[in-house]
Amino acid sequence: MRAVTQQPKTQNGAASSGVKSFGLEWLWQSLQDVRFPSVLECGHLLSKTLEVLVRRHAKIYVGELLAPLQKGDASLWDHSRKTPLFLTEPFLSQLPAIPAGSLSAIFSWQLFDLLPRDALAEVMLRLYLYLEPGGVLFCLLREPYLPKGAECQWWLESLTSVGREGEASKPFAYPAVTNREIERMIPKGSVKTFLTRSGWREVLIIR
Amino acid sequence: MAMLWEKKPRMGGGESLDSAPEAVLPPETARQEKPMTDNTARNLGSSTGTSSTNLGRSMVVKGELTGNEDLSIDGQFEGTINVKDHTVTVGPQGQVKSEIHARQVVVNGSVNGKISARDKIEIRKTGTVIGDLVSAGVAIEDGAYFKGSIEILREGKPVETPPRAHALAADK
Numbered sequence: 001m002r003a004v005t006q007q008p009k010t011q012n013g014a015a016s017s018g019v020k021s022f023g024l025e026w027l028w029q030s031l032q033d034v035r036f037p038s039v040l041e042c043g044h045l046l047s048k049t050l051e052v053l054v055r056r057h058a059k060i061y062v063g064e065l066l067a068p069l070q071k072g073d074a075s076l077w078d079h080s081r082k083t084p085l086f087l088t089e090p091f092l093s094q095l096p097a098i099p100a101g102s103l104s105a106i107f108s109w110q111l112f113d114l115l116p117r118d119a120l121a122e123v124m125l126r127l128y129l130y131l132e133p134g135g136v137l138f139c140l141l142r143e144p145y146l147p148k149g150a151e152c153q154w155w156l157e158s159l160t161s162v163g164r165e166g167e168a169s170k171p172f173a174y175p176a177v178t179n180r181e182i183e184r185m186i187p188k189g190s191v192k193t194f195l196t197r198s199g200w201r202e203v204l205i206i207r
Numbered sequence: 208m209a210m211l212w213e214k215k216p217r218m219g220g221g222e223s224l225d226s227a228p229e230a231v232l233p234p235e236t237a238r239q240e241k242p243m244t245d246n247t248a249r250n251l252g253s254s255t256g257t258s259s260t261n262l263g264r265s266m267v268v269k270g271e272l273t274g275n276e277d278l279s280i281d282g283q284f285e286g287t288i289n290v291k292d293h294t295v296t297v298g299p300q301g302q303v304k305s306e307i308h309a310r311q312v313v314v315n316g317s318v319n320g321k322i323s324a325r326d327k328i329e330i331r332k333t334g335t336v337i338g339d340l341v342s343a344g345v346a347i348e349d350g351a352y353f354k355g356s357i358e359i360l361r362e363g364k365p366v367e368t369p370p371r372a373h374a375l376a377a378d379k
Contacts, residue, residue: 063354
Protein backbone atom coordinates (compact mmCIF):
# COMPACT_ATOMS: atom_id res chain seq x y z
CA MET A 1 0.00 0.00 0.00
CA ARG A 2 1.33 3.43 -0.89
CA ALA A 3 0.73 6.67 0.89
CA VAL A 4 -0.04 9.96 -0.78
CA THR A 5 1.57 13.09 0.52
CA GLN A 6 -0.55 16.21 0.50
CA GLN A 7 0.62 19.26 -1.36
CA PRO A 8 0.84 22.60 0.44
CA LYS A 9 -2.32 24.64 0.16
CA THR A 10 -2.73 28.21 -0.89
CA GLN A 11 -4.29 30.86 1.35
CA ASN A 12 -7.84 30.23 0.18
CA GLY A 13 -7.48 26.56 0.86
CA ALA A 14 -7.02 25.54 -2.74
CA ALA A 15 -4.48 22.91 -3.50
CA SER A 16 -1.63 24.60 -5.31
CA SER A 17 -1.23 21.69 -7.66
CA GLY A 18 -2.52 18.18 -8.04
CA VAL A 19 -1.95 15.51 -5.45
CA LYS A 20 -0.69 12.25 -6.84
CA SER A 21 -3.37 9.58 -6.63
CA PHE A 22 -2.48 5.93 -6.71
CA GLY A 23 -6.15 5.06 -6.89
CA LEU A 24 -6.52 7.01 -10.12
CA GLU A 25 -3.34 5.51 -11.45
CA TRP A 26 -4.77 2.06 -10.85
CA LEU A 27 -8.09 3.07 -12.40
CA TRP A 28 -6.63 4.31 -15.66
CA GLN A 29 -4.26 1.38 -15.79
CA SER A 30 -7.21 -0.99 -15.58
CA LEU A 31 -8.98 0.97 -18.33
CA GLN A 32 -5.97 1.24 -20.59
CA ASP A 33 -7.53 -0.90 -23.29
CA VAL A 34 -10.75 1.10 -23.29
CA ARG A 35 -10.33 3.41 -26.24
CA PHE A 36 -13.20 5.77 -25.59
CA PRO A 37 -14.25 5.44 -21.95
CA SER A 38 -17.61 6.71 -20.77
CA VAL A 39 -17.24 8.60 -17.52
CA LEU A 40 -19.74 10.02 -15.03
CA GLU A 41 -18.74 13.06 -12.98
CA CYS A 42 -20.91 13.25 -9.86
CA GLY A 43 -19.57 16.63 -8.80
CA HIS A 44 -19.58 20.00 -10.46
CA LEU A 45 -17.75 19.69 -13.77
CA LEU A 46 -14.74 21.97 -13.57
CA SER A 47 -12.82 23.02 -16.65
CA LYS A 48 -9.74 21.14 -15.51
CA THR A 49 -11.60 17.85 -15.19
CA LEU A 50 -13.22 18.41 -18.56
CA GLU A 51 -9.88 19.06 -20.17
CA VAL A 52 -8.29 15.95 -18.66
CA LEU A 53 -11.14 13.67 -19.66
CA VAL A 54 -11.36 15.04 -23.18
CA ARG A 55 -7.66 14.38 -23.61
CA ARG A 56 -8.37 10.79 -22.62
CA HIS A 57 -11.07 10.71 -25.34
CA ALA A 58 -13.82 10.14 -22.82
CA LYS A 59 -17.51 10.58 -23.30
CA ILE A 60 -18.50 12.55 -20.24
CA TYR A 61 -21.76 12.48 -18.31
CA VAL A 62 -22.37 15.09 -15.66
CA GLY A 63 -24.91 14.89 -12.86
CA GLU A 64 -24.40 17.18 -9.94
CA LEU A 65 -25.05 14.97 -6.96
CA LEU A 66 -22.64 16.60 -4.54
CA ALA A 67 -23.87 20.20 -4.65
CA PRO A 68 -27.41 19.54 -3.31
CA LEU A 69 -25.96 17.60 -0.40
CA GLN A 70 -23.34 20.24 0.37
CA LYS A 71 -25.94 23.00 0.21
CA GLY A 72 -28.42 21.01 2.30
CA ASP A 73 -31.16 21.11 -0.32
CA ALA A 74 -34.42 20.89 1.68
CA SER A 75 -36.39 19.57 -1.30
CA LEU A 76 -34.54 16.27 -0.97
CA TRP A 77 -36.13 15.59 2.42
CA ASP A 78 -39.61 14.56 3.43
CA HIS A 79 -40.29 16.45 6.65
CA SER A 80 -43.87 15.26 6.99
CA ARG A 81 -42.77 12.27 9.04
CA LYS A 82 -41.58 12.18 12.60
CA THR A 83 -38.08 11.38 11.35
CA PRO A 84 -37.14 13.26 8.16
CA LEU A 85 -36.73 10.90 5.23
CA PHE A 86 -34.15 11.40 2.49
CA LEU A 87 -35.79 11.19 -0.93
CA THR A 88 -33.47 9.01 -2.97
CA GLU A 89 -35.42 9.09 -6.24
CA PRO A 90 -35.52 12.88 -6.63
CA PHE A 91 -31.87 12.90 -5.66
CA LEU A 92 -30.90 10.41 -8.34
CA SER A 93 -33.01 12.24 -10.90
CA GLN A 94 -30.19 14.79 -11.03
CA LEU A 95 -28.35 12.27 -13.15
CA PRO A 96 -28.65 12.51 -16.92
CA ALA A 97 -29.97 9.58 -18.95
CA ILE A 98 -27.25 6.95 -18.86
CA PRO A 99 -27.65 3.47 -20.33
CA ALA A 100 -27.26 0.78 -17.67
CA GLY A 101 -23.96 -1.07 -17.75
CA SER A 102 -22.31 1.50 -20.00
CA LEU A 103 -19.88 3.47 -17.86
CA SER A 104 -16.16 2.79 -17.63
CA ALA A 105 -15.66 5.01 -14.60
CA ILE A 106 -17.65 7.03 -12.12
CA PHE A 107 -16.07 9.80 -10.08
CA SER A 108 -18.25 10.07 -6.99
CA TRP A 109 -15.60 11.89 -4.93
CA GLN A 110 -16.88 12.24 -1.35
CA LEU A 111 -20.52 11.52 -2.20
CA PHE A 112 -20.84 8.63 0.24
CA ASP A 113 -19.54 10.70 3.14
CA LEU A 114 -22.26 13.27 2.50
CA LEU A 115 -25.20 10.92 2.02
CA PRO A 116 -27.50 9.93 4.89
CA ARG A 117 -26.89 6.35 5.97
CA ASP A 118 -30.35 5.22 4.94
CA ALA A 119 -29.73 6.20 1.33
CA LEU A 120 -26.19 4.95 1.07
CA ALA A 121 -26.83 1.40 -0.11
CA GLU A 122 -29.39 2.32 -2.73
CA VAL A 123 -27.36 5.14 -4.26
CA MET A 124 -24.21 3.06 -4.30
CA LEU A 125 -25.99 0.15 -5.95
CA ARG A 126 -27.61 2.38 -8.56
CA LEU A 127 -24.27 3.90 -9.50
CA TYR A 128 -22.67 0.47 -9.52
CA LEU A 129 -25.25 -0.79 -12.01
CA TYR A 130 -24.30 1.99 -14.43
CA LEU A 131 -20.83 0.44 -14.67
CA GLU A 132 -19.89 -1.91 -17.46
CA PRO A 133 -18.07 -5.10 -16.47
CA GLY A 134 -14.60 -4.00 -15.39
CA GLY A 135 -15.84 -0.45 -14.81
CA VAL A 136 -14.67 1.39 -11.70
CA LEU A 137 -16.53 3.50 -9.16
CA PHE A 138 -13.97 5.90 -7.67
CA CYS A 139 -14.80 7.22 -4.19
CA LEU A 140 -12.99 9.33 -1.66
CA LEU A 141 -13.93 8.39 1.89
CA ARG A 142 -12.75 10.18 4.98
CA GLU A 143 -11.06 8.49 7.88
CA PRO A 144 -12.99 8.82 11.16
CA TYR A 145 -10.36 11.20 12.55
CA LEU A 146 -11.20 13.73 9.83
CA PRO A 147 -14.40 15.39 11.13
CA LYS A 148 -14.48 18.36 8.76
CA GLY A 149 -14.30 18.96 5.03
CA ALA A 150 -17.88 18.47 3.89
CA GLU A 151 -17.67 21.48 1.58
CA CYS A 152 -14.58 20.32 -0.32
CA GLN A 153 -14.62 20.36 -4.08
CA TRP A 154 -12.54 17.91 -6.05
CA TRP A 155 -11.36 17.72 -9.62
CA LEU A 156 -8.97 15.87 -11.87
CA GLU A 157 -5.77 17.84 -12.09
CA SER A 158 -4.48 15.19 -14.44
CA LEU A 159 -5.39 11.60 -15.09
CA THR A 160 -3.43 10.52 -12.06
CA SER A 161 -3.67 13.46 -9.69
CA VAL A 162 -6.52 15.23 -7.93
CA GLY A 163 -7.05 18.84 -7.00
CA ARG A 164 -9.04 19.98 -3.99
CA GLU A 165 -10.54 23.26 -2.93
CA GLY A 166 -12.22 24.07 0.36
CA GLU A 167 -11.37 25.34 3.81
CA ALA A 168 -12.24 22.00 5.40
CA SER A 169 -14.20 23.83 8.06
CA LYS A 170 -17.67 22.36 7.62
CA PRO A 171 -18.28 19.20 9.69
CA PHE A 172 -19.64 16.01 8.20
CA ALA A 173 -23.18 15.21 9.25
CA TYR A 174 -22.75 11.46 9.33
CA PRO A 175 -20.17 8.98 10.63
CA ALA A 176 -17.36 7.87 8.35
CA VAL A 177 -18.16 4.95 6.06
CA THR A 178 -16.03 1.87 6.56
CA ASN A 179 -14.74 -0.49 3.91
CA ARG A 180 -16.63 -3.33 5.54
CA GLU A 181 -19.88 -1.46 5.02
CA ILE A 182 -19.10 -0.94 1.34
CA GLU A 183 -18.33 -4.60 0.88
CA ARG A 184 -21.68 -5.46 2.45
CA MET A 185 -23.53 -3.01 0.20
CA ILE A 186 -21.93 -4.26 -3.02
CA PRO A 187 -21.39 -7.95 -2.36
CA LYS A 188 -20.63 -8.77 -6.00
CA GLY A 189 -18.20 -5.93 -6.51
CA SER A 190 -14.52 -6.00 -5.83
CA VAL A 191 -13.26 -3.28 -3.51
CA LYS A 192 -9.75 -1.87 -3.64
CA THR A 193 -8.50 0.70 -1.15
CA PHE A 194 -5.55 3.08 -1.28
CA LEU A 195 -4.66 4.83 1.95
CA THR A 196 -3.35 8.36 1.91
CA ARG A 197 -1.83 10.63 4.54
CA SER A 198 -4.42 13.32 3.91
CA GLY A 199 -7.15 11.53 5.82
CA TRP A 200 -8.98 10.44 2.67
CA ARG A 201 -9.13 6.84 1.52
CA GLU A 202 -9.33 6.24 -2.18
CA VAL A 203 -11.80 3.40 -2.59
CA LEU A 204 -12.35 1.76 -5.96
CA ILE A 205 -15.35 -0.48 -6.47
CA ILE A 206 -14.86 -2.62 -9.53
CA ARG A 207 -17.73 -4.32 -11.31
CA MET B 208 -10.41 29.66 -17.82
CA ALA B 209 -8.55 26.86 -19.42
CA MET B 210 -9.70 26.24 -22.96
CA LEU B 211 -9.60 22.81 -24.40
CA TRP B 212 -7.95 23.98 -27.55
CA GLU B 213 -5.12 25.63 -25.65
CA LYS B 214 -1.90 23.72 -25.71
CA LYS B 215 -1.19 22.63 -22.17
CA PRO B 216 2.24 22.23 -20.63
CA ARG B 217 3.05 18.68 -19.68
CA MET B 218 2.28 17.75 -16.13
CA GLY B 219 5.13 17.10 -13.80
CA GLY B 220 5.74 13.74 -12.23
CA GLY B 221 6.36 11.93 -15.50
CA GLU B 222 2.95 10.28 -15.64
CA SER B 223 2.96 8.08 -18.63
CA LEU B 224 -0.82 7.70 -18.37
CA ASP B 225 -1.30 11.39 -18.88
CA SER B 226 1.24 11.94 -21.57
CA ALA B 227 0.01 9.07 -23.69
CA PRO B 228 -3.36 10.45 -24.79
CA GLU B 229 -1.87 13.90 -25.29
CA ALA B 230 0.25 12.52 -28.08
CA VAL B 231 -2.78 11.37 -30.01
CA LEU B 232 -4.89 14.49 -29.73
CA PRO B 233 -6.89 15.22 -32.83
CA PRO B 234 -5.43 18.17 -34.74
CA GLU B 235 -8.42 20.35 -33.90
CA THR B 236 -7.92 19.89 -30.18
CA ALA B 237 -4.16 20.22 -30.18
CA ARG B 238 -4.08 23.47 -32.11
CA GLN B 239 -3.24 26.52 -30.07
CA GLU B 240 -5.86 29.22 -30.24
CA LYS B 241 -6.63 32.36 -28.35
CA PRO B 242 -9.46 31.96 -25.86
CA MET B 243 -12.65 33.54 -27.09
CA THR B 244 -13.63 36.78 -25.40
CA ASP B 245 -16.87 38.71 -25.46
CA ASN B 246 -15.49 40.86 -28.26
CA THR B 247 -14.45 37.85 -30.24
CA ALA B 248 -17.95 36.50 -30.11
CA ARG B 249 -19.42 39.87 -31.05
CA ASN B 250 -17.14 40.26 -34.00
CA LEU B 251 -17.41 36.78 -35.39
CA GLY B 252 -20.14 37.69 -37.84
CA SER B 253 -18.32 40.59 -39.38
CA SER B 254 -14.96 38.83 -39.51
CA THR B 255 -16.43 36.06 -41.58
CA GLY B 256 -18.28 38.51 -43.77
CA THR B 257 -21.73 37.34 -42.73
CA SER B 258 -24.65 39.21 -41.24
CA SER B 259 -26.28 38.26 -38.00
CA THR B 260 -29.78 38.11 -36.60
CA ASN B 261 -30.77 39.05 -33.10
CA LEU B 262 -33.79 37.69 -31.29
CA GLY B 263 -34.57 40.50 -28.86
CA ARG B 264 -35.40 40.22 -25.18
CA SER B 265 -39.13 40.58 -25.60
CA MET B 266 -39.35 38.01 -28.37
CA VAL B 267 -40.91 34.60 -27.74
CA VAL B 268 -40.60 32.25 -30.68
CA LYS B 269 -41.69 28.64 -31.18
CA GLY B 270 -40.86 26.58 -34.22
CA GLU B 271 -38.00 25.72 -36.52
CA LEU B 272 -35.33 28.24 -37.39
CA THR B 273 -33.03 27.62 -40.34
CA GLY B 274 -30.62 30.18 -41.70
CA ASN B 275 -27.33 31.13 -43.23
CA GLU B 276 -26.11 33.72 -40.77
CA ASP B 277 -25.11 34.10 -37.16
CA LEU B 278 -27.84 34.15 -34.58
CA SER B 279 -27.97 35.90 -31.25
CA ILE B 280 -30.77 35.05 -28.83
CA ASP B 281 -31.74 37.31 -25.97
CA GLY B 282 -35.38 36.29 -25.85
CA GLN B 283 -37.07 32.90 -25.61
CA PHE B 284 -36.95 30.24 -28.26
CA GLU B 285 -38.52 26.81 -28.35
CA GLY B 286 -38.04 24.42 -31.23
CA THR B 287 -35.12 23.64 -33.51
CA ILE B 288 -32.27 25.91 -34.61
CA ASN B 289 -30.25 24.97 -37.67
CA VAL B 290 -27.52 27.38 -38.77
CA LYS B 291 -24.89 24.82 -39.59
CA ASP B 292 -22.08 27.08 -40.76
CA HIS B 293 -22.65 29.88 -38.30
CA THR B 294 -22.55 30.88 -34.67
CA VAL B 295 -25.40 30.84 -32.20
CA THR B 296 -24.95 33.05 -29.16
CA VAL B 297 -27.42 32.80 -26.31
CA GLY B 298 -27.31 36.03 -24.32
CA PRO B 299 -27.50 36.21 -20.52
CA GLN B 300 -31.27 36.75 -20.70
CA GLY B 301 -31.79 34.20 -23.44
CA GLN B 302 -33.80 31.05 -22.77
CA VAL B 303 -33.69 28.29 -25.32
CA LYS B 304 -35.56 25.00 -25.22
CA SER B 305 -34.28 23.62 -28.41
CA GLU B 306 -32.01 21.40 -30.37
CA ILE B 307 -29.23 23.57 -31.78
CA HIS B 308 -27.13 22.69 -34.82
CA ALA B 309 -24.42 25.24 -35.62
CA ARG B 310 -20.75 25.71 -36.32
CA GLN B 311 -20.20 27.29 -32.94
CA VAL B 312 -22.42 27.87 -29.92
CA VAL B 313 -21.78 30.29 -27.06
CA VAL B 314 -24.10 30.10 -24.05
CA ASN B 315 -24.37 32.93 -21.58
CA GLY B 316 -28.00 32.22 -20.70
CA SER B 317 -30.07 29.06 -20.46
CA VAL B 318 -30.30 26.17 -22.89
CA ASN B 319 -32.32 23.03 -22.42
CA GLY B 320 -31.72 20.56 -25.22
CA LYS B 321 -29.10 18.96 -27.39
CA ILE B 322 -26.36 21.18 -28.80
CA SER B 323 -24.43 20.01 -31.81
CA ALA B 324 -21.63 22.26 -33.04
CA ARG B 325 -19.03 21.40 -35.64
CA ASP B 326 -16.28 23.57 -34.16
CA LYS B 327 -16.94 24.33 -30.53
CA ILE B 328 -19.39 24.88 -27.72
CA GLU B 329 -18.64 27.36 -25.00
CA ILE B 330 -20.65 27.67 -21.79
CA ARG B 331 -19.79 30.88 -19.99
CA LYS B 332 -19.96 31.29 -16.23
CA THR B 333 -23.48 32.75 -16.39
CA GLY B 334 -24.64 29.92 -18.62
CA THR B 335 -26.85 26.97 -17.75
CA VAL B 336 -27.13 23.98 -20.03
CA ILE B 337 -29.16 20.85 -19.49
CA GLY B 338 -28.68 18.51 -22.40
CA ASP B 339 -26.17 16.70 -24.51
CA LEU B 340 -23.23 18.41 -26.18
CA VAL B 341 -21.60 17.10 -29.34
CA SER B 342 -18.71 19.09 -30.77
CA ALA B 343 -15.05 19.06 -31.71
CA GLY B 344 -14.29 21.31 -28.74
CA VAL B 345 -16.13 22.09 -25.53
CA ALA B 346 -15.25 24.70 -22.93
CA ILE B 347 -17.17 25.19 -19.71
CA GLU B 348 -16.23 28.12 -17.54
CA ASP B 349 -16.02 27.43 -13.84
CA GLY B 350 -19.27 28.67 -12.38
CA ALA B 351 -21.43 27.55 -15.27
CA TYR B 352 -24.05 24.88 -14.64
CA PHE B 353 -24.09 21.85 -16.85
CA LYS B 354 -26.00 18.59 -16.65
CA GLY B 355 -25.93 16.08 -19.45
CA SER B 356 -23.31 14.42 -21.58
CA ILE B 357 -20.35 15.62 -23.62
CA GLU B 358 -19.12 13.87 -26.71
CA ILE B 359 -16.12 15.16 -28.62
CA LEU B 360 -16.19 14.78 -32.40
CA ARG B 361 -13.05 13.39 -33.87
CA GLU B 362 -12.68 14.05 -37.54
CA GLY B 363 -9.96 12.98 -39.93
CA LYS B 364 -7.74 10.08 -39.10
CA PRO B 365 -8.99 7.72 -36.43
CA VAL B 366 -7.60 8.22 -32.98
CA GLU B 367 -4.99 5.72 -32.00
CA THR B 368 -5.28 3.67 -28.89
CA PRO B 369 -3.09 5.11 -26.14
CA PRO B 370 0.06 3.06 -25.71
CA ARG B 371 0.19 0.82 -22.72
CA ALA B 372 1.33 2.49 -19.58
CA HIS B 373 4.14 1.20 -17.48
CA ALA B 374 3.40 -1.35 -14.82
CA LEU B 375 2.30 0.42 -11.71
CA ALA B 376 3.97 0.08 -8.39
CA ALA B 377 0.65 0.77 -6.69
CA ASP B 378 -0.75 -2.52 -7.83
CA LYS B 379 2.19 -4.61 -6.76
